[in-house]
Amino acid sequence: MIESVLKTIRTNNMFSKGDKVIVAVSGGPDSICLLHILYALKDELQITLYAAHVNHCLRGEEANEDELYVKRFCENLNIEFRSKRVDINQMAETRKMSSETAGREARYEFFYDLKKEFKAQKIAIAHNANDQAETVLMRIMRGTGMEGLIGIRPVRDNIFVRPLIRCIREDIEKYCSNNNLNPRIDKTNLEPIYARNKIRVQLIPYMKKNFNENIIEVLNRLSNVIKVDNDYLEDIAKEKYKKYCDINKEKVIISKEAFLENEAIIARIIRLALYDVSSNLYNFERIHIYDVLDIQRHSTGKMLMLPNKVCVKNNYGNIVICKKQKDNPDETYSKYILNNGLNELKDVNLKVTLELTNNSIDAVSERETFIKYFDYDKIKGDISIRYRKDGDRFTPLGMRGSKKLKDLFIDLKIPRDERDEIPLICFNDEIAWIVNYRISELFKVDKNTKRILKIIIESEEA
Structure with missing residues (x-):
């Protein structure tokens, strides 16, 4: 089995000479097998091992015994060991997520912390071929695409590596038995509580008995075949992503x-x-x-x-x-600072032109919907364009006081689904022009105006 794991490691270029590797160790057969095999290969691979264990505090004394077992196992191999206790139920409640998701987040947060502390290059996870088959089945039932059928990748982000991904669970358990490793058994993994457990305990045994006894190998083969085609499409998509995206x-x-x-x-x-x-x-x-x-x-x-x-x-x-921004959930756009002359805003498909003139008030026309005039000397700060955000207020032309922008939109009978797409011209973030609707009293041209700012807005498609 060691040779099989070594082949997987080399085929997928999992490690480089001198890598520091954090091994996630729960104490179960998979992770204990992984740590033991990597220990046997560490000199040949020229890697340094560290072990990480998260106590989820879900199984009382059994969980504490798991932690102690892993600690002693690492001491016997002279592998540096770190553990962390996390109240997963409390974390799930606080973050408003399932206990499964909370457990996963707790583990990965800890792994990343250790990666930074030890300046490690890789994090080794003990996913195996059975896990792969379970993942593929679970994603099929959720309605996955081609990417989902790939399941668990042997290497992800050039950080997470899975040396046991080609090993079936029976071989892993046999390895543990032959080497007297005596791993811990989490009985909750055998209870049909969660979807994955039901697939593991009920669905796969049923499929083996009634359809194909080699279903684990078949699903893994499907995953490998899909990966070849998907990787080709991924390469194309990455180039297009750079081309089309800011x-x-x-x-x-x-x-x-x-x-x-x-x-x-x-x-x-x-x-x-x-x-x-x-x-x-x-x-x-x-x-x-x-x-x-x-x-x-x-x-x-x-x-x-x-x-x-x-x-x-x-x-x-x-x-x-x-x-989504915590402090301002409605503001999903940055504001765009405008300069004198033509401003082409490709992100929002607009052209905005700023022209400073000394024309008299007689030259000002209010009949143009997308051309407006403002008293330049009343403007302080940046000139920008943005979209509405929480708390916006506006002083319509002819009014002394301001009113909530939301209330004005209601008065103007602007449909709710159109309000977020209305551009706002702002002077120092004070709304001066609700494009296509109103200008502000605060910046109007009057008999005392000396310099006039003319703003023209056009669609890029025009």
Whole structure:
């Protein structure tokens, strides 16, 4: 079995000479087998091992005994050991998530902390061929795409490696028995409580008995075949992603031209954007890709909330994907600072021209819908364009006091689904012009005006 694992490691280039490797060890057969085999190979691979254990505090004294077992196992192998206790039920309640998701987040947060502490290059996880088969089946039942059928990748992000991914559970248990490792057994894994447990305990045994006794190998083979085709499409999608998307750490804007691509490509572009914004694809499913496609085709101005607090909005055909802001959940756009002359705002498909003139008030016409005039000397700070946000107020022409922008939109009978797509010209973030509707009393041209700012707005498609 050691030779089989070594082959998987080398085939997938899992380690480089000198790598520091954090091994996730629960104490069960899979992780104990992984740690023992990597220990046997560490000199040949020239890697340094560290062990990480998370006590979920779900099984009382049994969980504490698991932690002690792993600690002693590592001491016997002279492997540096770190553990962390996390009240998973409390974490799940606080973060409003399932205990499964909370457990996963707790583990990965700990692994990343240790990776930083030890300056490690890799994190080794003990997923095996049975886990792969269970994952593929679970995703099929959820309605996955090609990417989902790949299941668990042997290497992810060049950080997470899975040396046992080609090993079946029976061989792992046999290895533990032959080497007298005496791993811990978590009985909750055998209880048909969660979906994965039901697949493991009920569905797969039924399929083995009634359809194909080699179902584990068959599902793994399916995963490998799909991976070849999918990787080819992924390479194409990554090039298109660079071509069509404006990418930064907090937001990705997918241009409307991207949606002319084949659906297989645009679906992958959306996945790449979701990954960049969320840092993972956990909780995202195929239905969420379809939701983004639907909002792009039919719902200009509308907002969509996805898992992981990801916000999606259609802005004139361009799709903006960003994290929902805690302090200002309605503001999904940056403001665009405007300069004198022509400003081409490709993100929002607008051209905005600023012209400073010394013309008299007689030259000002209010009949032009997309051309407005302002007293330049009343303007302080930046001139910008943005969209509405919580708390916006506006002083309409002819009024002394301000009113909530939301109330004004209601008075003007602007449909709710159109309000988020109305551009706002602002002076020092004070709304001066609700484009296509009203200008502000605060910056109007009057008999005392000496310099006039003329602003022209056009659609990029015009």
